[in-house]
Each structure stands twice: as C-alpha cells, then as structure tokens.
Amino acid sequence: MSADTPQAYDDLLEAYRRVSNLESAVGVLSWDQQVTMPDGGAPARSRQLSTLSGLRHELLTDDEVADALDAAAEADLNDEQQAVVREIRREHERAAAVPRELIEQISAKSSEALEVWESAKAESDFSQFAPILEELVELRREYAAEIDPDRDPYAVLFEEYEPYLGLETAEEVLEQLREELVPLIDAVGDSDVTLPDPFADGTYSEQAQEELSREILTDLGYDWERGRLDTSSHPFTSGNQFDCRVTTRFLEDDPLSALTATIHEFGHAFYSLGLPQEEYGTPLGSSRNLSVHESQSRLWENHVGRSRPFWELIEEDVRGAFDGLEDVDGEAFYRAANRVYDDNLIRVDADELTYHMHIVVRFEIERDLVNGDLDVEDVPEVWNDKYEQYLGVRPENDAEGALQDIHWSHGNFGYFPTYTLGSVMAAQLYAAAEDDLGDLDEAIHEGEFEDLQTWLRENVHRHGARYTTDELVELATGESYTADYFLDYVTEKYSELYEL
Structure with a gap:
C-alpha cells in the first residue's frame, strides 16, 4: 500500500x-x-x-x-x-x-x-x-x-456490454447506417465494375492458411510469449494483458475468411495485451467495454487489413502460401478483399458495407425475443424474412441462417450492436491517428506499424476503464462519438473501387 x-x-x-x-x-x-x-x-x-x-x-x-x-x-x-x-x-x-x-x-x-x-x-x-x-x-x-x-429488459442487457453510450445511441447509429448504407450498397450493385476474385476456383489447405495466419500475426506484432493461435467453430479472443489467445477458422475454398478473422482477433488481443500490467485485476487494467474492444478489432481488420498498402505488403506471402496465384498482384488482392457481397449470408465473411445489415437483423430479432414480441420457434422464419428484406437473399438452411452465430448460446443478448458501434468508433479513431501521425499508408506498405500501435496504446489502451466510452472517444479524438467518419470512409473507399 x-x-x-x-x-x-x-x-x-x-x-x-x-x-x-x-x-x-x-x-x-x-x-x-x-x-x-x-x-x-x-x-x-x-x-x-x-x-x-x-x-x-x-x-x-x-x-x-x-x-x-x-x-x-x-x-x-x-x-x-x-x-x-x-x-x-x-x-x-x-x-x-x-x-x-x-x-x-x-x-x-x-x-x-x-x-x-x-x-x-x-x-x-x-x-x-x-x-x-x-x-x-x-x-x-x-x-x-x-x-x-x-x-426495457433489452436496454438493461445491452448495458452489460456497453454501459455508457446507451441503447438510444445504438438505435440511432444503426438507423443512420441503415438509411445511408443501403443506397450505397444499391449503387455498388448497379455498378458495371466487377472486382476480381482470384481465390474463386481454388482449394487451400488448412496448413497453408494457418502458416500464413501465423506469419501475418507475427508481422503485425502479436506477442507469442503471451498468446497463441488455435482453431474454433467461431473465431474469438480470450485473455488479459499476460495471456491473450486468439482463434480462427479455416475454409478450404475461402482463405480470405481466415485472414480477415485472424486480423480481427489480433485487434482484440493487441488491446488486451496493451492494458497496464501493473493494474491487472482492477478496472484500470481492464478493457473499457465491448464497443471499444470492437473498435480495436475492426480498426485492424478493416482500416489496416483491408487497405491497399497492406495487401501490397503481403502479396508475396500470399502468392507463396497458395498455388495458382502466381500472376495475382497486390492491387488485385486488395480489390478481392473489398468485394461487396450483397448476396452473402454469413456475418463473419461480410464486407464492410453489408456487414451492418447483418447486425441490424440480429439486433431487431434479439430485442424482440427479450421483450417478448417474438417466439423462439419463429426465429428462423423471421431471420430469413429479414435477410430477404435487408440483403435481398434468403438462407437455404438454419446453419447459414439463425444458427450461424455463437453468441446466443452464451446467453449474450445485447452484444451485437457493439460490432457496429465499434466499427463507427474505429473510423473516428483511425482518422484522429492520421491527424496526429500523418497519412499511414506508407508506413503500412513498409510493414511499420509501431507509430499506429503507440498511438493506440497512448490514447486508448493505457486508460483501461478509467473513462466512460464517450469520454474516452472525446479524449482520443477531440470530438464526441459520431458515425460521420465511418460513413465518409466507406463512401470514399467504395466509390473509388466501384467508380460511383
């Protein structure tokens, strides 16, 4: 003492x-x-x-x-x-x-x-x-x-995962994204541009995917002395600043799924491993909440892992890992990693735009379940109807429909909105980091992540749960929490990709 x-x-x-x-x-x-x-x-x-x-x-x-x-x-x-x-x-x-x-x-x-x-x-x-x-x-x-x-019981449960922004803020953000992303998704669908899919006709061994995942985790700076990579039915991260483990899953016909999932989980782990060690076991050594946690995973997955300079950085590694890709360059890989799949049924494989429609479906269903407005037995039909309404595609079976996520089996109701809240926060944090550090594209292209990592350590990780969510965002960015940066980011990015 x-x-x-x-x-x-x-x-x-x-x-x-x-x-x-x-x-x-x-x-x-x-x-x-x-x-x-x-x-x-x-x-x-x-x-x-x-x-x-x-x-x-x-x-x-x-x-x-x-x-x-x-x-x-x-x-x-x-x-x-x-x-x-x-x-x-x-x-x-x-x-x-x-x-x-x-x-x-x-x-x-x-x-x-x-x-x-x-x-x-x-x-x-x-x-x-x-x-x-x-x-x-x-x-x-x-x-x-x-x-x-x-x-409202759902509001009470939501506060288990995001205690400070409030359900009203989550509803407002989801509504704003639904209103502004749907026209953008429609414009992408109407575009004459077809992005490449170099992985479409191949099969890729689990061993090769795992070796590449480990290599990329090492390049990103994952601390193997305090972590490990395993496989699970649903990718997740578990641990603290002394021991933080990530899992991923491998699909033989879609190596992009494992790569993006692994980078996503790296973001979670990097946050946990960056919490103050001397404060372990106290709120100052704990993550703020799941919205902030998701901001870290989505920042690394999307703003780094789906960026053009990142794919130019790893293109040789990808070509070396898999057969049949000898003539594919970094630009083609980048475009492939950012194809918009408006017919995609699986949330964890979704692109940055349609991803949030997946969250809207889950949010609306679990809110109605908890509030007693939907019977469990009706979930698959309602799920399928909402996918048809929001994404224009209907699941053919329960595995690709209402059973695809693990969260409800954990009893985690109120969790899903944090994915979108975190994505929004990630864009705001990344913009603030670039304001302080300058354009990060060159550093990413050279595999130099230290400046960004230090910025995140200083502005997010070291504070633990000292600040409320809105206080932490304002301290890090100088502004209140807003979806504007995310909407500007995806509009600029996908307008360029699809020549809108």
Missing part, C-alpha cells in the same frame, strides 16, 4: 482482485471448452463454470466489498481512484440485485447450450437449439428484471 493511498481504497482493490481472478479462471475454462476440451467433457465443465460463476458473484456482492465501497466514497481519492470506485460500484450494484442461484443457472445453461448449438449447427437443425435458447431468453429476462424491473 502506498503511504498516501487511503486504506479503504486498498481494501476495495484487494477484494476486487479476487473477483477478477475468478473471472479470469472462468475465461480459461471457457476457452478450453471451445478449443481443446474433449466432446464428452461438457457435463463436468457446465458444473465447474456454474460453481466459479457463483463464487465470483458471491465475492463481488459480499459485505466486504459493499463496506469498502462506502468507506472509499468518504476517502480523499484522486481522479483515477474515483474512476475505479465508480466502475466497481456499478458492477457491485448490478450483481447485488441478482440472486446467486440465477447466476449459476445462467452459467450452467450457457455451458450446456454451447454443445447443443454446435450440434444443431452441424446438422442445420434449429429445432434442436430452440428449447435451450428459450430457456436462456427467459433466464436473461429474469436477470434484467432483477436489476431493474421497470426498464
């Missing part, structure tokens, strides 16, 4: 670090379940995760934390310490409103649902998943009602 740090504050941190350590342990077990656990391990893992989640809830809501929060509120704290107390109090008060039994039920049911979802997706049969999804929806409704029975 520092001589000038109030005892009450140190007591609070000591108690909260135990909570954080349990959360990290849950994360490792969850990673293992999705990556290395044998198929038969699910029943035991469900109980393990349920017990740990219950213990974490018990520690977080313990009188020791409540007393330490009250004492810290009376202490003379600096701005950083006050932010820590704010974040712990918010988490404590939400947790204290929910019975431990309900937390354990949600954890156990989510662990069980993961296995059911994977089987249902493999067999393209939503009816297998529907009963347990209905249970998860009901459990999450109960959870929201325990926190605040008088509010």
Whole structure:
C-alpha cells in the first residue's frame, strides 16, 4: 500500500482482485471448452463454470466489498481512484440485485447450450437449439428484471456490454447506417465494375492458411510469449494483458475468411495485451467495454487489413502460401478483399458495407425475443424474412441462417450492436491517428506499424476503464462519438473501387 493511498481504497482493490481472478479462471475454462476440451467433457465443465460463476458473484456482492465501497466514497481519492470506485460500484450494484442461484443457472445453461448449438449447427437443425435458447431468453429476462424491473429488459442487457453510450445511441447509429448504407450498397450493385476474385476456383489447405495466419500475426506484432493461435467453430479472443489467445477458422475454398478473422482477433488481443500490467485485476487494467474492444478489432481488420498498402505488403506471402496465384498482384488482392457481397449470408465473411445489415437483423430479432414480441420457434422464419428484406437473399438452411452465430448460446443478448458501434468508433479513431501521425499508408506498405500501435496504446489502451466510452472517444479524438467518419470512409473507399 502506498503511504498516501487511503486504506479503504486498498481494501476495495484487494477484494476486487479476487473477483477478477475468478473471472479470469472462468475465461480459461471457457476457452478450453471451445478449443481443446474433449466432446464428452461438457457435463463436468457446465458444473465447474456454474460453481466459479457463483463464487465470483458471491465475492463481488459480499459485505466486504459493499463496506469498502462506502468507506472509499468518504476517502480523499484522486481522479483515477474515483474512476475505479465508480466502475466497481456499478458492477457491485448490478450483481447485488441478482440472486446467486440465477447466476449459476445462467452459467450452467450457457455451458450446456454451447454443445447443443454446435450440434444443431452441424446438422442445420434449429429445432434442436430452440428449447435451450428459450430457456436462456427467459433466464436473461429474469436477470434484467432483477436489476431493474421497470426498464426495457433489452436496454438493461445491452448495458452489460456497453454501459455508457446507451441503447438510444445504438438505435440511432444503426438507423443512420441503415438509411445511408443501403443506397450505397444499391449503387455498388448497379455498378458495371466487377472486382476480381482470384481465390474463386481454388482449394487451400488448412496448413497453408494457418502458416500464413501465423506469419501475418507475427508481422503485425502479436506477442507469442503471451498468446497463441488455435482453431474454433467461431473465431474469438480470450485473455488479459499476460495471456491473450486468439482463434480462427479455416475454409478450404475461402482463405480470405481466415485472414480477415485472424486480423480481427489480433485487434482484440493487441488491446488486451496493451492494458497496464501493473493494474491487472482492477478496472484500470481492464478493457473499457465491448464497443471499444470492437473498435480495436475492426480498426485492424478493416482500416489496416483491408487497405491497399497492406495487401501490397503481403502479396508475396500470399502468392507463396497458395498455388495458382502466381500472376495475382497486390492491387488485385486488395480489390478481392473489398468485394461487396450483397448476396452473402454469413456475418463473419461480410464486407464492410453489408456487414451492418447483418447486425441490424440480429439486433431487431434479439430485442424482440427479450421483450417478448417474438417466439423462439419463429426465429428462423423471421431471420430469413429479414435477410430477404435487408440483403435481398434468403438462407437455404438454419446453419447459414439463425444458427450461424455463437453468441446466443452464451446467453449474450445485447452484444451485437457493439460490432457496429465499434466499427463507427474505429473510423473516428483511425482518422484522429492520421491527424496526429500523418497519412499511414506508407508506413503500412513498409510493414511499420509501431507509430499506429503507440498511438493506440497512448490514447486508448493505457486508460483501461478509467473513462466512460464517450469520454474516452472525446479524449482520443477531440470530438464526441459520431458515425460521420465511418460513413465518409466507406463512401470514399467504395466509390473509388466501384467508380460511383
């Protein structure tokens, strides 16, 4: 304890670090379940995760934390310490409103649902998943009602992932993008320009894709001493500033899918690995929230990984990794990586424009599910109808429709809007970085990412959860959170690509 740090504050941190350590342990077990656990391990893992989640809830809501929060509120704290107390109090008060039994039920049911979802997706049969999804929806409704029975339950759940921008902001951004992107997507569809697809007729081994993914992660600066790459049914990142692991998936007919997914997950990992090590286990050593997390993954995936200079940088590596691409240059790869697929059914493979229509579909469906305006059994039909409405294409089966995402099997309702909020934030952050550093194209072309990485470390990562989302954006960019930069970015980029 520092001589000038109030005892009450140190007591609070000591108690909260135990909570954080349990959360990290849950994360490792969850990673293992999705990556290395044998198929038969699910029943035991469900109980393990349920017990740990219950213990974490018990520690977080313990009188020791409540007393330490009250004492810290009376202490003379600096701005950083006050932010820590704010974040712990918010988490404590939400947790204290929910019975431990309900937390354990949600954890156990989510662990069980993961296995059911994977089987249902493999067999393209939503009816297998529907009963347990209905249970998860009901459990999450109960959870929201325990926190605040008088509010929109979906708004309460949304705040699990983005506590400060608010559901109203998410709705406004999604509506703005729906209004402004649809005409742009239509214009692209009407364009006479056809972008190249050099990967269309080939097959690409998992080994070759993995070797290239590892090479690109190394080039981007992934710290292999604190991370690893594995495969999973749905790409994800898990960990903290000491141990942050990424996964991807490989499709033999579409190596772009693995490349973009791997770079996306690198963005998540780079953020987590950049959090202050000395603040591990406290809000100052934790990511701000999922909107900010998604801003980092989408920045690296799109503003770097889909840029012309990046594909010029890696073109030799790509040609060397795969047969049949000897005559393809960086410009063709760049254009291929940015083809607009308005007939694409899969969110994780979507281009930058249509991606957000995928989010709108999920947002509208899960909001109606949670609010009781949609029955689980009707999800596939409504899903397919909305895809036809927003993208002009209809899924032929459940695997490419309502079963394609893993999130609902985790009980994560309210998560999907953060993908769009993060994409919007990424464009604003990248524009601010270029204002400070100058045009980054040349640096990317030379494989020099240090200046951008340092800028992100200084303006985003080092702050942890000290600032609210809107405060962090304004501090980093000098402006309030806005979708204008994203819309300007995609309009300029795709107008040039498709000669609009």
